[in-house]
Amino acid sequence: MSPDKNTKEMICIVCPVGCHLQVTTDGEEVKVTGNRCSRGEEYAREEMLSPKRVVTATCRLEDPQHPRLPVKTDAPLPFEQIEELLAEVYSLSVKPPVKVGQVLIEDFAATGVNLVSSRTIQTQ
Numbered sequence: 001m002s003p004d005k006n007t008k009e010m011i012c013i014v015c016p017v018g019c020h021l022q023v024t025t026d027g028e029e030v031k032v033t034g035n036r037c038s039r040g041e042e043y044a045r046e047e048m049l050s051p052k053r054v055v056t057a058t059c060r061l062e063d064p065q066h067p068r069l070p071v072k073t074d075a076p077l078p079f080e081q082i083e084e085l086l087a088e089v090y091s092l093s094v095k096p097p098v099k100v101g102q103v104l105i106e107d108f109a110a111t112g113v114n115l116v117s118s119r120t121i122q123t124q
């Protein structure tokens with residue numbers, strides 16, 4: 001086994017079957033076994049080479065009855081950019097009315113990912 005060869009086990013979360021995957025990386029080469037379909041291989045490769053997550057958080061809402069607004073990204077964001085996004089979210093202040101799905105931060109850091117509201121809040 002070469003020094004950068006590494007085997008990891010993970011569960012594919014793409015569909016409810018939840019295949020147990022064995023993923024071996026050797027430099028840039030990724031070998032996946034245990035997947036019942038090609039989507040599992042794609043999932044494992046992305047997890048090993050450039051993991052991404054949908055981010056959920058809350059930001060300030062200028063409404064005394066609902067001081068926090070739940071927000072989320074509309075697509076998965078690369079791990080290394082999550083901290084930077086959260087810093088923006090925590091300094092964000094939204095004035096109602098706001099609708100579910102309304103874009104609050106557009107195309108964050110040129111990733112094509114938007115931050116959207118997870119709730120509708122009407123004005124008083």
Ligand code: SF4
Binds near residue numbers: 012017018034038
């Ligand atoms: S490998 Fe395919 S069948 Fe297995 S959990 Fe992933 S998507 Fe579902």
